[in-house]
Amino acid sequence: MAVTLNELKDALNLTELTASPDLSRTVESGYCCDLLSWVLARGAQGMAWITVQTHMNAVAIATLLDMSCVILPDNIQPEPDTLAKAGEEGVAVFVSPDNAYAICGKMWAMGIPAAAKG
Numbered sequence: 001m002a003v004t005l006n007e008l009k010d011a012l013n014l015t016e017l018t019a020s021p022d023l024s025r026t027v028e029s030g031y032c033c034d035l036l037s038w039v040l041a042r043g044a045q046g047m048a049w050i051t052v053q054t055h056m057n058a059v060a061i062a063t064l065l066d067m068s069c070v071i072l073p074d075n076i077q078p079e080p081d082t083l084a085k086a087g088e089e090g091v092a093v094f095v096s097p098d099n100a101y102a103i104c105g106k107m108w109a110m111g112i113p114a115a116a117k118g
Contacts, residue, residue: 003027003112005069005092008048012106014071014094017083021092027068030107031115032100036061043067044115048107050100054078056085063089073100 006023008014028046033039036057039049043065050071051058059082062070069092072078078086078093086093096103108114 003110008069008107008110008112009094011110012071012094012096012098012103014096017072017078017093017095018087018091021069022090023092025068025092027107027112029115030104030112032104040064042115047115048112050103052076052100054082056082058082059086059089059091059093062086062091068092069094071096071103073098073103 004023005025005027008027026046027048029044030048032050034051034053040061043061045066047067048069048071049062049067050073054076058070072095075095075097
């Protein structure tokens, strides 16, 4: 089932942190992990990545793997430089009031599959 970032944003009550993200982009899968090397090895194009990482390296990984978005749980706010870089790179960054577990459950209920095993 194809879900757009706009549909994901509405369904999960996400707040956009990057200016003018491409909300028509499709979310192909979901992943929740905070160990950057692990995500780098297992991440995929079109993935919605849920993480508490708020620094520049998270944007670098999302850019390198052409992820659909980064979702920060628990109303975590990214560092200002990270948000600026995400905007430059076209990485959609959202924040959610929910914890990572709840976000994953909601994405699964929407029919968004887990990322393929790496």
